[in-house]
Amino acid sequence: MSGQGTAVVLAANAVSAMTPLLLAALGGLFSELSGTLNIALEGLMLTGAFFGAAAASATGSIFLGMAGGSLAAAILAWAYGSATLRLKANPFITGIAANIFASGSAVLLSRRLFGTGSVVTFALKAVSKPLEPALGGIPILGAVLFGQTWIVHASWLAAILSWVLIARTPFGARLRATGANAEAVSAAGFSPDRYRLAAIVISGILAGAAGASLSLPLAAYVPNMSSGRGWIALVAVYLGFRKPWGIALACFIFALAEAYSNYAQGFLGLPPEFILAIPFAASLLALVVGTVAGKVGAGRAGKSVG
Amino acid sequence: MLARNTDRLKILAFTLGSAALASCLLLLASAPDFAAALGQFFIAPIANSYYFGNLLAGMGPLIMAGLGVAVAFASRNFNLGGEGQVYSGGLAAALIPLAFGGSSPWVAVLAFAGAALTGGLLGASSGFLKRRLGIDELISSFLVSAVAVLSVDYLIAGPFRDGTSNFQATTPIASGLAFAKLFPPSSLNGGIFIALAAAGLGKFLFDKTRFGFELKLCGANREFAAYSGIDSGFYTTAPMALSGALHGLAGALLVFGSYGAAMKGFSAGTGWNAIAVALLARNDPAALIPAAFFYSYLQAGAQSVQMGSNISSEIMAVIQAVILLFVTAGALPFRMRGKGTRR
Numbered sequence: 001m002s003g004q005g006t007a008v009v010l011a012a013n014a015v016s017a018m019t020p021l022l023l024a025a026l027g028g029l030f031s032e033l034s035g036t037l038n039i040a041l042e043g044l045m046l047t048g049a050f051f052g053a054a055a056a057s058a059t060g061s062i063f064l065g066m067a068g069g070s071l072a073a074a075i076l077a078w079a080y081g082s083a084t085l086r087l088k089a090n091p092f093i094t095g096i097a098a099n100i101f102a103s104g105s106a107v108l109l110s111r112r113l114f115g116t117g118s119v120v121t122f123a124l125k126a127v128s129k130p131l132e133p134a135l136g137g138i139p140i141l142g143a144v145l146f147g148q149t150w151i152v153h154a155s156w157l158a159a160i161l162s163w164v165l166i167a168r169t170p171f172g173a174r175l176r177a178t179g180a181n182a183e184a185v186s187a188a189g190f191s192p193d194r195y196r197l198a199a200i201v202i203s204g205i206l207a208g209a210a211g212a213s214l215s216l217p218l219a220a221y222v223p224n225m226s227s228g229r230g231w232i233a234l235v236a237v238y239l240g241f242r243k244p245w246g247i248a249l250a251c252f253i254f255a256l257a258e259a260y261s262n263y264a265q266g267f268l269g270l271p272p273e274f275i276l277a278i279p280f281a282a283s284l285l286a287l288v289v290g291t292v293a294g295k296v297g298a299g300r301a302g303k304s305v306g
Numbered sequence: 307m308l309a310r311n312t313d314r315l316k317i318l319a320f321t322l323g324s325a326a327l328a329s330c331l332l333l334l335a336s337a338p339d340f341a342a343a344l345g346q347f348f349i350a351p352i353a354n355s356y357y358f359g360n361l362l363a364g365m366g367p368l369i370m371a372g373l374g375v376a377v378a379f380a381s382r383n384f385n386l387g388g389e390g391q392v393y394s395g396g397l398a399a400a401l402i403p404l405a406f407g408g409s410s411p412w413v414a415v416l417a418f419a420g421a422a423l424t425g426g427l428l429g430a431s432s433g434f435l436k437r438r439l440g441i442d443e444l445i446s447s448f449l450v451s452a453v454a455v456l457s458v459d460y461l462i463a464g465p466f467r468d469g470t471s472n473f474q475a476t477t478p479i480a481s482g483l484a485f486a487k488l489f490p491p492s493s494l495n496g497g498i499f500i501a502l503a504a505a506g507l508g509k510f511l512f513d514k515t516r517f518g519f520e521l522k523l524c525g526a527n528r529e530f531a532a533y534s535g536i537d538s539g540f541y542t543t544a545p546m547a548l549s550g551a552l553h554g555l556a557g558a559l560l561v562f563g564s565y566g567a568a569m570k571g572f573s574a575g576t577g578w579n580a581i582a583v584a585l586l587a588r589n590d591p592a593a594l595i596p597a598a599f600f601y602s603y604l605q606a607g608a609q610s611v612q613m614g615s616n617i618s619s620e621i622m623a624v625i626q627a628v629i630l631l632f633v634t635a636g637a638l639p640f641r642m643r644g645k646g647t648r649r
């Protein structure tokens with residue numbers, strides 16, 4: 001394979017691997033802006049992956065699979081978010097609860113629905129690549145940007161819509177105000193808790209789609225298949241300066257590292273455990289470098305939930 | 307103050323009741339014979355000597371790691387890397403006796419020191435990053451731990467694997483070194499006494515020393531602590547390091563007590579379970595003992611019902627989630643960014 005060919009394949013793989021990270025990180029962004037770091041992203045993703053697989057295997061539709069994954073994660077997010085707010089519980093501890101519940105309940109339900117607590121495969125057509133016929137012929141960009149599935153393109157649309165919602169609507173302004181100064185939001189006659197809950201539910205919708213975007217292209221559900229991406233997405237929120245475009249860039253860099261380590265595994269002969277550790281080590285390193293160089297601000301932002 | 311304590315008791319009762327109710331509902335939904343499963347879950351752990359021994363054995367690592375969580379939480383630091391600290395500390399404890407050979411008690415002391423040092427360094431790294439760069443310790447400790455878990459996986463399955471065994475595990479430590487089994491065939495062992503002593507020491511440290519006082523003051527109100535002349539940066543690095551060290555010791559207890567070697571995945575969620583135990587105990591070292599008993603009771607129940615009636619062990623995960631969902635209700639373990647602690 002020529003050097004340029006390899007680079008194109010790597011970039012295309014990175015663009016595709018970026019999708020679950022981007023969707024989850026956008027979800028994390030809404031919650032972060034409302035004042036709470038959403039450490040349940042990992043569990044919400046896993047719920048999305050499982051219910052996405054369940055819905056797609058039942059209906060045969062990839063679209064309904066995505067919708068099912070999003071809906072299930074949104075319900076989990078609503079349940080844990082409203083319990084946290086109503087009980088004035090510690091959001092980090094209830095977030096851990098949501099993560100543990102997600103992985104436990106997925107195994108329990110998997111045994112019920114599929115008769116196994118292990119890998120579930122099902123028949124599903126390949127996800128379509130709507131732009132490939134028209135634009136796939138463009139040199140380099142065609143393969144990298146347009147030879148992708150509609151789920152990948154939908155994630156870009158989600159980033160644009162998130163930006164519009166956050167930066168250009170009254171809802172977004174109040175959401176940001178909730179994180180920056182909840183008392184002012186109350187004083188203006190709005191309920192900060194409603195915006196916090198809305199942010200958590202939006203987190204759920206997006207993280208659920210992120211999970212489904214893992215299981216549906218594979219036509220398989222693998223236990224714990226989110227494998228830490230929810231945590232890496234949280235790092236991407238910080239590294240992306242809490243802005244959708246920055247987050248997209250951070251996610252692309254992480255995805256490029258992931259694609260490269262998968263590719264390099266062949267000739268570097270690294271043990272698989274190290275390949276799996278690379279995303280965590282890379283995001284830790286990026287967090288340190290980013291903080292030292294650019295004052296990314298990786299402390300917990302915003303004000304109290306409790 | 308009195309009213310507040312009754313509120314806390316109410317919340318605790320509510321949490322424990324919800325956990326018990328969730329267990330019943332899960333058994334009702336999944337067990338073929340509900341009454342029998344109920345007996346296996348709630349009665350067998352205390353009526354059957356084998357399960358009761360395992361129940362008590364399970365308490366040791368939970369108390370030790372729970373103390374680690376409490377040290378961090380009491381100073382308002384979030385250590386989410388417990389799992390990796392337990393796992394890598396346990397590996398150090400399993401390897402040191404192999405390097406020195408023999409079964410002198412000093413080898414055991416060295417192994418425990420190595421476990422504490424390994425876990426302590428992992429914890430301290432996140433404390434350092436928070437103090438120097440302001441990086442959220444909650445995220446950094448998780449990331450460090452994730453790398454540690456995968457690295458230990460590799461070391462156990464690769465370079466340090468015992469070639470003569472079918473398991474992915476290190477060579478067993480000398481049988482004279484491992485803690486004596488007190489109640490065979492259950493896994494109850496002498497390690498429980500080390501954990502109880504640690505809880506006692508922790509109680510002393512928290513309530514009777516300057517370190518404990520300043521640590522809790524930093525947890526309650528960091529700004530006020532700083533105004534009072536306390537080096538609040540020290541109470542970020544030190545509690546994280548101590549927390550990691552105690553998690554490492556919990557790993558050593560698992561290796562010297564239950565397994566006799568480091569097997570792949572032996573930490574089995576101890577770091578996460580310890581969070582639930584520490585929260586049930588409200589970060590009080592003495593209360594860790596009943597909290598660990600209760601938690602271990604549920605685990606033994608889940609183990610017994612799983613053996614008896616083909617129900618998957620994931621019910622424990624759901625019960626744990628219920629506990630964590632309610633345990634911090636109303637009164638937070640520390641008032642994170644509450645009214646008095648605005649930054």
